[in-house]
Amino acid sequence: MQKSLHIDPGKCTNCLQCELACSYDNEGVFNPAKSRIKVFTFHDEGRFVPYTCTQCAEAWCMQACPVDAISLDAATGAKVVSEWLCVGCKVCTIACPFGTVNYNADSGKVIKCDLCGGDPECAKACPTEAITYIDANWTGLDRMRQWAARTDAGSGAGASASA
Amino acid sequence: MFGWLRSLFGAGPAPADERVERPAAPVAKAPAAMAPETTMATTAEASGDDGGRDDGARYVIVGAGPAGVIAAETLRAADPDGDVLIVHGEDGPPYSRMAIPYYLTGMIDEAGTTLRKAADHYDDLGIRIRHGRVERVLADDGRLALAGGGSVTFERLLVATGATPIRPQIEGLDLPGVHPCWTLEDARDIVRLAEPGSRVVLLGAGFIGCIILEALVKRGVELTVVEMGDRMVPRMLDATAGGMLKRWCEGKGIKVLTSTSITRIEPATDAAAEGGGLAVELSGGETVPAHLVVVAAGVRANMAMLDGAGIDTDQGVLVDHHLRSSHPRVYAAGDVAQGPDFSTGGFSVHAVQPTAVDHGRIAALNMAGGDAPYKGSLVMNVLDTLGLVSCSFGRWQGADGGEQAERIDQDAYKYINLRFEDDKLVGAITLGRTDWVGVVRGLIQTEVALGPWKDKLIADPHRVMEAYLARVGTA
Numbered sequence: 178m179q180k181s182l183h184i185d186p187g188k189c190t191n192c193l194q195c196e197l198a199c200s201y202d203n204e205g206v207f208n209p210a211k212s213r214i215k216v217f218t219f220h221d222e223g224r225f226v227p228y229t230c231t232q233c234a235e236a237w238c239m240q241a242c243p244v245d246a247i248s249l250d251a252a253t254g255a256k257v258v259s260e261w262l263c264v265g266c267k268v269c270t271i272a273c274p275f276g277t278v279n280y281n282a283d284s285g286k287v288i289k290c291d292l293c294g295g296d297p298e299c300a301k302a303c304p305t306e307a308i309t310y311i312d313a314n315w316t317g318l319d320r321m322r323q324w325a326a327r328t329d330a331g332s333g334a335g336a337s338a339s340a
Numbered sequence: 341m342f343g344w345l346r347s348l349f350g351a352g353p354a355p356a357d358e359r360v361e362r363p364a365a366p367v368a369k370a371p372a373a374m375a376p377e378t379t380m381a382t383t384a385e386a387s388g389d390d391g392g393r394d395d396g397a398r399y400v401i402v403g404a405g406p407a408g409v410i411a412a413e414t415l416r417a418a419d420p421d422g423d424v425l426i427v428h429g430e431d432g433p434p435y436s437r438m439a440i441p442y443y444l445t446g447m448i449d450e451a452g453t454t455l456r457k458a459a460d461h462y463d464d465l466g467i468r469i470r471h472g473r474v475e476r477v478l479a480d481d482g483r484l485a486l487a488g489g490g491s492v493t494f495e496r497l498l499v500a501t502g503a504t505p506i507r508p509q510i511e512g513l514d515l516p517g518v519h520p521c522w523t524l525e526d527a528r529d530i531v532r533l534a535e536p537g538s539r540v541v542l543l544g545a546g547f548i549g550c551i552i553l554e555a556l557v558k559r560g561v562e563l564t565v566v567e568m569g570d571r572m573v574p575r576m577l578d579a580t581a582g583g584m585l586k587r588w589c590e591g592k593g594i595k596v597l598t599s600t601s602i603t604r605i606e607p608a609t610d611a612a613a614e615g616g617g618l619a620v621e622l623s624g625g626e627t628v629p630a631h632l633v634v635v636a637a638g639v640r641a642n643m644a645m646l647d648g649a650g651i652d653t654d655q656g657v658l659v660d661h662h663l664r665s666s667h668p669r670v671y672a673a674g675d676v677a678q679g680p681d682f683s684t685g686g687f688s689v690h691a692v693q694p695t696a697v698d699h700g701r702i703a704a705l706n707m708a709g710g711d712a713p714y715k716g717s718l719v720m721n722v723l724d725t726l727g728l729v730s731c732s733f734g735r736w737q738g739a740d741g742g743e744q745a746e747r748i749d750q751d752a753y754k755y756i757n758l759r760f761e762d763d764k765l766v767g768a769i770t771l772g773r774t775d776w777v778g779v780v781r782g783l784i785q786t787e788v789a790l791g792p793w794k795d796k797l798i799a800d801p802h803r804v805m806e807a808y809l810a811r812v813g814t815a
Binding site: 210218226228237240243265269270271273275276285 | 438439442448452455456457693694701720721722727729733774775776778779780781782785786804805806808809
């Protein structure tokens with residue numbers, strides 16, 4: 178059964194353990210700027226939202242890559258950037274409407290969440306279970322519920338979801 | 341899930357996971373497997389003798405760029421019984437012109453420019469590639485006439501012939517040492533001539549000019565850039581961003597001449613020949629010596645083969661919301677197509693990679709008998725000029741009566757400008773920012789009402805990601 182990252186912003190305390198674990202595991206440094214997951218802060222509401230790639234089925238990044246550098250990891254469902262093939266053109270960074278592919282100026286390549294090959298460090302590092310790695314169907318259901326709520330609220334995005 | 345996102349592009353496209361065309365990960369992880377010999381040999385074998393023989397297929401695609409290749413893969417998935425033939429006007433396997441600058445710098449070899457890395461990718465999918473140039477499209481006969489005499493019949497045709505560089509009317513443009521930079525062949529010439537220390541004049545500081553600019557500087561040449569417009573990249577950046585980019589380039593030792601044109605190119609006199617074999621005369625009266633002149637004065641749709649075919653054209657091949665031309669058997673996609681424009685509701689040529697990819701997929705689904713209407717392309721660009729990254733999206737020039745949000749830091753080379761229409765984001769320019777920038781596309785194309793977040797963005801336009809999370813959802 179394929180798993181995916183499930184994020185519950187209500188449990189996030191902004192401790193940034195996820196960002197540190199991600200940057201250390203993937204880039205060898207404790208540097209949130211090099212993390213593939215980022216906690217966005219809404220100070221006026223006291224709310225913190227961890228955010229990263231959802232490995233979306235549309236895979237705008239993979240489709241847009243001009244040199245075949247992003248491929249599907251069939252085991253995890255992750256869309257994975259090949260450092261060998263990426264030329265750093267950044268088209269994927271503007272093609273991804275979620276903003277979750279980022280350019281790493283030090284390497285001259287792009288980086289994105291690859292689910293750590295099926296054992297995501299961010300989920301392991303999260304002390305409050307705001308980030309968990311669980312059965313994909315369950316998170317999908319949860320997302321659909323969120324979208325249903327959006328539709329009820331009559332937002333533009335929700336309305337087109339039901340179209 | 342994400343049906344709303346899929347609906348950006350109409351009802352048609354299936355999720356990538358449900359399609360099987362992309363090669364498995366092992367290829368991507370083993371670059372040794374992509375030796376050029378392997379790729380070339382397989383393609384040559386697949387294409388066979390490209391002489392004057394006749395050929396045909398249910399689906400014929402002219403052009404082997406991203407639009408053509410994605411269309412072929414999508415057709416294969418959508419109609420497993422329909423044969424697919426790509427007519428490729430150049431040698432070698434399908435490649436990406438976007439990769440050429442990285443070939444120029446030496447970051448990748450020619451094999452690194454290919455659109456698909458698995459050596460047997462096209463064979464595995466049963467997509468045939470035939471090398472040859474199309475001279476004429478005989479749409480009513482369902483036939484292409486090839487240069488050299490052969491012909492190719494089709495039931496459905498996709499014109500994905502891309503663009504060709506514009507040749508400005510300048511005396512001396514035929515001289516040796518004056519080169520366009522568009523095809524892999526052009527790139528090979530430039531690699532040969534642009535040696536470290538040589539003097540190079542680049543005509544055009546548009547999008548393509550700026551990409552080549554970076555590659556030329558990395559080759560260690562002494563560079564002068566000549567741009568007719570009043571700023572760099574005038575079709576992608578506003579005066580603020582274009583001005584900052586110019587200052588950035590000048591700081592890197594490049595001579596940038598805006599509002600300037602080349603009036604004439606002559607062979608250098610003996611006395612001046614040490615500075616290069618060419619004398620380039622500028623509109624200001626100055627003459628600069630050059631070993632090499634690279635011409636990047638823009639491109640236009642490559643549709644000469646449609647002359648007399650009775651297909652409606654304007655700036656490109658006019659196509660409807662199903663990417664079908666005025667002829668029912670002929671579709672067009674990519675840089676050659678003038679298709680639905682998300683921002684204006686009209687029809688535009690958006691010669692950018694994401695549009696080519698969308699076009700290829702949508703056109704193929706419709707060619708195979710599906711009903712996949714297209715909501716229109718959003719023009720977007722990203723450019724890295726010697727380390728300064730600029731992006732533009734949609735209606736960055738602004739909407740009538742729409743508000744804007746702006747933050748400028750000249751010293752840090754950071755700039756962001758957002759454009760609104762009512763309380764929706766419709767366009768943006770960023771300079772010096774690369775993180776989470778794609779979300780600008782998400783905000784524009786979901787047409788989400790920003791509500792209170794419009795004022796928050798006017799206060800701090802850098803909070804685009806937060807605006808998205810607050811208004812669209814936390815995914």
